[in-house]
Every structure is written in structure tokens, then in C-alpha cells.
Amino acid sequence: MLIAITAGIASVLxxxxxxxxxxxxVMISVLMMAALSSAWNILGGYAGQYSFGHxxxxxxxxxxxxxxxxxxxxxxxxxxxxxxxxxCIIALITGSIVFRLRGHYFGLASIAVAEIVRLSAxxxxxxxxxxxxxxxxxxxxxxxxxxxxxxxxxxxxxLVVTLGITLYLRTSKTGFYLQAIREDxxxxxxxxxxxxxxxxxxxxxxxxxTSVLGSLYAVYIRFIDTSAVLDLRLSIxxxxxxxxxxxxxxxxxxxxxVLLVPxxxxxxxxxxxxxxxxxxxxxxxxxxxxxxxxxxxxxHVLVYGIITVLCILYLPKGILGxxxxxx
Amino acid sequence: MFFLQSxxxxxxxxxxxxxxxxxxxxxxxxxxxxxxxxxxxxxLGMYLxxxxxxxxxxxxxxxxxxxxxxxxxxxxxxxxxxxxxxxNHPHQNQILLTIGLGLIMSNSALLCFTxxxxxxxTSYSSSAVHIFGGISLSVPLIVxxxxxxxxxxILYVFLxxxxxxxxxxxxxxxxxxAQLMGINVAKMSAIAFGLGTxxxxxxxxxxAPTYYIHPMAGHTFLLKAFTICVLGGLGSVIGxxxxxxxxxxxxxxxxxxLSSDWKDVVVFIIFLAVxxxxxxxxxxxKGEQ
Numbered sequence: 002m003l004i005a006i007t008a009g010i011a012s013v014l015x016x017x018x019x020x021x022x023x024x025x026x027v028m029i030s031v032l033m034m035a036a037l038s039s040a041w042n043i044l045g046g047y048a049g050q051y052s053f054g055h056x057x058x059x060x061x062x063x064x065x066x067x068x069x070x071x072x073x074x075x076x077x078x079x080x081x082x083x084x085x086x087x088x089c090i091i092a093l094i095t096g097s098i099v100f101r102l103r104g105h106y107f108g109l110a111s112i113a114v115a116e117i118v119r120l121s122a123x124x125x126x127x128x129x130x131x132x133x134x135x136x137x138x139x140x141x142x143x144x145x146x147x148x149x150x151x152x153x154x155x156x157x158x159x160l161v162v163t164l165g166i167t168l169y170l171r172t173s174k175t176g177f178y179l180q181a182i183r184e185d186x187x188x189x190x191x192x193x194x195x196x197x198x199x200x201x202x203x204x205x206x207x208x209x210x211t212s213v214l215g216s217l218y219a220v221y222i223r224f225i226d227t228s229a230v231l232d233l234r235l236s237i238x239x240x241x242x243x244x245x246x247x248x249x250x251x252x253x254x255x256x257x258x259v260l261l262v263p264x265x266x267x268x269x270x271x272x273x274x275x276x277x278x279x280x281x282x283x284x285x286x287x288x289x290x291x292x293x294x295x296x297x298x299x300x301h302v303l304v305y306g307i308i309t310v311l312c313i314l315y316l317p318k319g320i321l322g323x324x325x326x327x328x
Numbered sequence: 329m330f331f332l333q334s335x336x337x338x339x340x341x342x343x344x345x346x347x348x349x350x351x352x353x354x355x356x357x358x359x360x361x362x363x364x365x366x367x368x369x370x371x372l373g374m375y376l377x378x379x380x381x382x383x384x385x386x387x388x389x390x391x392x393x394x395x396x397x398x399x400x401x402x403x404x405x406x407x408x409x410x411x412x413x414x415x416n417h418p419h420q421n422q423i424l425l426t427i428g429l430g431l432i433m434s435n436s437a438l439l440c441f442t443x444x445x446x447x448x449x450t451s452y453s454s455s456a457v458h459i460f461g462g463i464s465l466s467v468p469l470i471v472x473x474x475x476x477x478x479x480x481x482i483l484y485v486f487l488x489x490x491x492x493x494x495x496x497x498x499x500x501x502x503x504x505x506a507q508l509m510g511i512n513v514a515k516m517s518a519i520a521f522g523l524g525t526x527x528x529x530x531x532x533x534x535x536a537p538t539y540y541i542h543p544m545a546g547h548t549f550l551l552k553a554f555t556i557c558v559l560g561g562l563g564s565v566i567g568x569x570x571x572x573x574x575x576x577x578x579x580x581x582x583x584x585x586l587s588s589d590w591k592d593v594v595v596f597i598i599f600l601a602v603x604x605x606x607x608x609x610x611x612x613x614k615g616e617q
Binding site: 309 | 362410413414417419420421423424425427428429430431432435436438439547551554555558589590592593596597599600603604607
């Protein structure tokens with residue numbers, strides 16, 4: 002119910018804010034991160050399998066789509082489906098390796114798989130190597146893909162689907178099995194739950210949704226390279242968003258994205274630095290002013306780091322965790 | 329000839345990797361924490377060596393006398409302020425906390441030192457010795473390797489002969505039992521993290537004369553250090569030493585016979601293969617994974 006209301010509000014937002022491309026751009030980023038983090042949450046939050054390599058699925062979707070559209074002139078929708086297939090293949094390989102491991106080993110192995118994907122994309126020719134892939138023109142059913150609106154609604158749709166799946170999982174047999182695996186893997190196995198089947202199921206759902214977002218992102222930006230879509234930093238941002246909002250909750254990842262993405266955007270676009278200067282708090286010509294102007298734009302990852310540390314120390318269950326009764 | 333050349337230079341580089349791996353393994357063994365800030369601590373070691381060379385004009389190898397105590401103290405402080413509060417938390421929280429600390433370190437370095445790579449050029453940086461006719465070995469790598477051997481030896485004696493070392497060993501075997509025997513495990517954790525940090529910084533300083541110094545350099549080394557630890561068995565110091573040399577040789581061999589672009593991929597494939605076939609590592613105990 003809440004999902005429908007939020008989706009309704011979100012779908013009229015572009016009309017309210019007008020056609021300001023900057024604002025819509027930020028909102029697309031918020032929706033994308035919310036959906037990415039929610040998709041991660043299905044595996045990390047409900048099944049308790051913290052994947053530190055989700056960028057691999059995002060990148061798989063992005064690269065497959067870009068290669069098919071730019072080199073073979075595929076229909077974008079077909080290439081998104083192809084992206085899902087590519088991500089699922091990687092997910093199955095990953096799953097067969099990493100789900101036999103626990104704790105530290107699981108996290109490490111998921112990073113190793115993602116790094117192999119990243120380095121392969123960087124070194125193969127058909128992925129454009131370090132130069133990445135640029136898309137000059139794309140069309141679908143006469144939609145204006147130069148405008149941002151189709152992507153806004155595309156991201157929103159994926160977010161709603163992801164939240165819907167999460168909601169369904171919470172009350173379905175699979176969902177209960179996943180939570181049982183999260184709470185105590187051995188107890189779950191002794192009750193006859195097929196651990197690797199359900200873990201892989203959660204991973205496949207999560208990877209497929211992540212790859213769709215990767216495809217959308219690629220067509221939206223029209224340029225991808227390994228540092229944009231396959232970096233470890235992206236995997237960490239996805240987890241961090243979920244952690245700040247609340248892992249294993251329906252709305253936690255969305256809340257995290259609503260808070261974090263605009264913050265990163267403010268730092269990146271130097272709004273804070275400019276505001277400090279404009280209000281006379283810091284003089285523009287002073288050493289500090291110059292330093293802030295030049296460097297604050299790069300500081301958003303630093304701020305992410307600080308937030309991560311504070312969050313783990315003081316809010317390990319996230320903001321929504323504050324409101325849930327301790328079990 | 330090519331084979332011998334890449335084998336020897338692999339062993340030399342591997343020695344320095346081993347030092348980073350031993351530091352990480354020590355922290356894992358005593359505290360049961362995978363330290364994702366390890367690579368960034370190494371990066372800080374590189375910068376320490378760079379600045380003590382350019383600003384204080386101290387030879388990078390001599391500056392170790394300065395870097396080791398500084399890094400040890402830094403590590404103890406980090407343990408006391410951050411790490412010890414999450415020692416009983418789930419693994420993923422520990423991983424995220426150390427990732428956060430690493431991000432803070434690398435991005436502070438980025439703000440302070442900019443993203444331009446720095447090169448530490450000493451008078452002997454590019455000199456090499458030639459043995460058996462055609463094989464040339466870089467002098468800085470040889471010196472680094474010898475220092476690594478020395479430090480590893482000292483560490484081994486410290487861990488197996490001194491009271492503190494044995495207490496560390498006991499803590500890594502069984503934290504609760506060690507505490508019951510009157511060992512101050514909180515202090516042991518701080519010492520272990522301090523030692524781990526000192527070893528990471530030393531490895532960074534040793535590799536500084538032959539490598540680009542860059543705020544994001546830690547990333548590559550972090551994953552290498554993990555591979556080394558897993559190969560040797562998480563928590564096994566001897567294993568990490570052997571693992572380091574193996575990874576050094578694998579890297580150097582795959583650059584020679586495959587291509588230097590793919591050497592990291594080979595390392596990760598080995599990493600996954602070890603996790604699949606022998607997750608306890610070459611020297612680890614079974615049943616830990």
C-alpha cells in the first residue's frame with residue numbers, strides 16, 4: 002500500500018519540479034541507488050549474505066546492453082534482457098563458488114569475483130578496455146531518450162518491482178527460509194532447507210534486478226567504463242546505503258538513498274563550499290576558501306567513509322533500526 | 329634464462345608482499361577481524377617514506393626506524409578508538425568499519441597530497457646487479473627483501489620466545505581461555521593491531537622506491553594481502569610468509585608468459601581456487617571456514 006502511494010507521489014514529482022534537468026538528474030540517482038540497495042537487500046538483508054561485489058552485476062547489465070546496442074544495433078529492451086542473462090550467468094558461477102563459504106571468506110570471495118569481472122572488462126578489446134564504450138544514438142518506440150523523463154520512470158518502475166518482490170518475499174515460504182538461513186545456517190539446514198538452492202535464488206533475483214539498473218544507467222548516461230560501473234566503490238556505496246537506512250527492512254535502503262545521494266551530490270557540485278563563501282563564513286580568497294573550493298568536490302567519498310564508521314559504531318541497525326523493537 | 333629471471337624477481341617482490349600478508353594474518357589470528365584498511369595503511373607507509381626522504385632527507389630504508397614506531401602507535405590508537413568496540417560484532421560490520429576507515433585514510437591522503445602519483449627516486453633506484461651473466465636484479469628490491477627477512481626473523485623470535493609474543497599466540501588460539509589464564513586480551517588486541525599496522529607501513533615503505541606512490545595504491549595491495557592470507561591460511565604467520573612469495577612468483581611469471589595486464593586476474597583466480605579446494609589454506613587448520 003505504502004509502495005503504491007510513494008510510487009504515485011514519485012511519479013508526479015517531475016511535473017511538480019518542472020523540467021529542471023539538474024533536479025531530475027539527482028532524483029534519477031536517488032531512485033537508482035534506492036533500487037540498487039533494495040535489490041542488494043534481498044540477498045544481504047533477508048538472506049544475510051553480504052555480497053561485496055554487486056558492481057559485477059550492475060556492470061554486466063551495463064556492458065552487455067552497451068555492446069549490443071552500439072555494435073549490433075539491438076533493440077534496447079532486448080539488450081536489457083540479454084544483460085539480465087549475462088548477470089545471471091555471472092551470479093550462478095559466483096554462487097557456486099562463494100555460497101560454500103561463510104563469514105570472512107564469503108565477503109572476500111565476492112570481492113574477488115567482482116575484481117575478475119572488472120579486470121576482464123578492462124583488458125578485453127570488445128569491452129572497449131580503459132576507454133569504455135560511448136553510445137551516440139539510441140531510439141525506442143519514438144520515445145525521446147534525450148530527455149531524462151523515460152529514465153526517471155524506468156528507475157521508478159524497477160524500484161517498485163524490487164520493493165514488491167521484497168514485500169512478497171517477506172511473507173512467502175522463500176522469504177522465511179532466507180531469514181532462517183540468515184539467523185542460523187546450520188539450524189536451517191537441519192530443518193531440511195536446501196541452503197544452496199535458496200541462497201542462489203536470492204542471488205539470482207538480486208543480480209537480475211541490479212543488471213536492469215545497470216542497463217538503464219548505461220543508456221541514460223550513454224557512456225560507461227570500468228571505473229563508473231564495475232568499481233568496488235560502487236559495491237560499497239550500495240551496501241552503505243542499505244546499512245544507513247536499515248538492513249533487512251523494506252524501506253531502509255530507500256531511506257538511505259534519499260539521505261545519501263543528495264548529500265553526495267551537494268558535496269560533488271560544491272554547493273556547500275559556495276554557500277560558505279557566499280554567506281561570508283569563509284572568505285573566497287583566504288587559504289581555507291581556496292582549499293574548500295578546490296577540494297570539497299572530491300570529499301564526498303571521505304564523507305562516506307566517516308558516515309560508515311559512525312554508522313557501524315553508533316547505528317549498526319540503521320536509522321529504521323532505531324524504531325524497531327529490539328528482538 | 330627468462331624463467332630464472334622472473335622466478336628471482338618474483339621471489340624478491342613476494343618477500344615484500346609477504347610482510348603485508350603477515351601483518352594482516354596476525355590481526356586476523358589474534359582479533360578474528362579481516363582488516364580492509366590494511367592496504368591503505370600500506371599506502372600511508374609509502375607516503376611516510378616519501379616525505380621523510382624529500383623533506384627530512386632520510387634514506388627510505390633508514391626511515392623505517394622512524395616509520396615502524398609511528399605506525400605501531402597509530403595502529404594501537406585505531407584499535408583503541410574504533411576496532412575494539414566491534415570485536416564481537418558480526419563479520420560484515422567489522423568489514424564495513426575497516427572499509428570506512430580505509431576510505432577515510434585514502435581520501436584524506438587524496439585531499440592532502442593530491443592525486444598526482446609521486447616517485448621516490450634515490451641514487452640507487454634504478455641500479456641493478458647482474459648475476460649468472462644475463463640475470464639482473466634491482467638493488468632496491470634486494471635490499472627490501474633482506475630487510476623483510478630480517479623483520480620476519482625478529483617477529484618469529486618475538487612471537488615464539490617472549491612472554492608478550494606467547495600471550496599473543498595464546499589469544500589467537502583461544503580468546504576466552506587466554507583471558508581465563510590471566511592474559512590481558514584487550515591489550516593483546518591493541519598490540520596485534522599495532523604490529524599489523526607497523527608491518528603494513530613497513531611493506532609500503534619498502535616498496536616505495538620501486539612503485540608509484542598514489543593515494544589509491546592501497547586497493548591493489550589490500551586484495552593481494554588477502555589472497556596471500558587465504559593462500560597461507562587466515563591467521564597463520566608462516567603461511568602468510570610462504571603465500572607472499574608464491575604470489576610474487578605467480579605475478580612475475582604471468583607477466584612474463586601471459587601479459588602484465590592479466591597478472592592480477594591470475595592472482596584472483598588462484599584466490600578463488602584456494603577457497604574452493606582448500607579453504608583452510610596451505611597451513612591453516614581445518615574447520616575454520
